[in-house]
Amino acid sequence: MRTSKVATLRKYAVTLVVEAKNISEGWLKTFNLENAVSFGLPEIDDRYHVWRVPLIKMGTKERIGEVVIDAYTSLVVVDETTAPDVLEARLLGRNEVTESQKREKEHVIDMPSSFVRNTVVFGDSEHALLDMPSQSVDLIFTSPPYYNARPEYEDYLSYETYLLKMRRIIHNCHRVLSEGRFFVMNVSPVLIRRANRNEASKRIAVPFDMHRIFVEEGFDFIDDIHWVKPSGAGWATGRGRRFAADRQPLQYKAVPVTEYVLVYRKHTDKLIDWNIRNHPDQQAVEESKIVDGYEATNLWKIHPAFHSEHPAVFPLELAERVVRYYSFKNDVVLDPFAGTGTTGRAASTQSRRFVLIENEQKYIEIIRREVPRWLGLATRDVMFIGCQSPDMSSVLV
Ligand SMILES: C[S@@+](CC[C@H](N)C(=O)[O-])C[C@H]1O[C@@H](n2cnc3c(N)ncnc32)[C@H](O)[C@@H]1O
Structure with a gap:
């Protein structure tokens, strides 16, 4: 099992590569993307105390984003992780939605009632x-x-x-x-x-x-x-x-x-x-x-x-x-x-x-x-x- 020296030294909650991958898999599952994405080698960025887990389009070598995990808390840092809609667009080879298109969409969007x-x-x-x-x-x-x-x-x-x-x-x-x-x-x-x-x-x-x-x-x-x-x-x-x-x-x-x-x-x-x-x-x-x-x-x-x-x-x-x-x-x-x-x-x-x-x-x-x-x-x-x-x-x- 690959463990990281720096993670142990800094007393991170996430010390193993396999743990970083499991957390990322859990995150992908909440968006039903787990079968479409595989992982590159997770790395620690100890300046920011985070793990970065590269996301790869399944069956290719194409990197489509990353999951960023807070090494102390083991939580996904949502603001720094590639957004699920961006991942979907990249998987489908679509152009990503631009900020102005996004804003336009937000105005006409109908919020559905929770079911x-x-x-x-x-x-x-x-x-x-x-x-x-x-x-x-x-x-x-x-x-x-x-x-x-x-x-x-x-x-x-x-x-x-x-x-x-x-x-x-x-x-x-x-x-x-x-x-x-x-x-x-x-x-x-x-x-x-x-x-x-x-x-x-x-x-x-x-x-x-x-x-x-x-x-x-x-x-x-x-x-x-x-x-x-x-x-x-x-x-x-x-x-x-x-x-x-x-x-x-x-x-x-x-x-x-x-x-x-x-x-x-x-x-x-x-x-x-x-x-x-x-x-x-x-x-x-x-x-x-x-x-x-x-x-x-x-x-x-x-x-x-x-x-x-x-x-x-x-x-x-x-x-x-x-x-x-x-x-x-x-x-x-x-x-x-x-x-x-x-x-x-x-x-x-x-x-x-x-x-x-x-x-x-x-x-x-x-x-x-x-x-x-x-x-x-x-x-x-x-x-x-x-x-x-x-x-x-x-x-x-
Ligand atoms: C302060 S009490 C809430 C009382 C509630 N406001 C009421 O009026 O009855 C907190 C409750 O959280 C429950 N609790 C503690 N940890 C929990 C967890 N991880 N998941 C779900 N419930 C939990 C405790 O058993 C306790 O009943």
């Missing part, structure tokens, strides 16, 4: 997302799993491993999200409790690390909304108790009563108006107008929610607001960390479709139980992947 129906997937979203068509989702709303550094609960070996997993999922979300549409994430700093009295507790600013990942993965920052809870809410964290007791300067610690709702838009050169004007269902656009009262500032006062079977649910009201402000009726809303499925319920109450992905059996069971309550008999049309459809005998006609 994805209500779907519940039991599985790891990093992999499940690969089975979804590109640009088949109109909004993503989620809150990521909690990073917990306590060894007894540890799901991730380190914070870096956690961030890498989040990056892979955000990367895969980017492909399935339609051009210019929104990815909204509810996320907050995490408190790592001290192990003993001589140690300080530690706070990790997860939202700021997430922000960097979003930007690097091709999203534009739009808004930081602050979900504000009633002031009693944060005291359970224990923060601020010490200062409340002895009032010593430097001991001051603010009691957290907010969470971030970060809003990103999949990068495009087009204005938001373009998304509205080109929406395939103009009646849905008209019917989705928010005519009643709406939240004009970035402070959203909403009571937190609790669930007896899940430790970290967000309130239905929060999900409904996000769904109403960032999608149109009948759009597809994805939650890659679905938990109890609050996003799915909000999508249903707001006449949108949902795709829920969750990797814990016990939470999938909650979703299976809930869906008939949201949709009644229409549950029959929901696609359940990796899990059984719910028993419909108890659903009233």
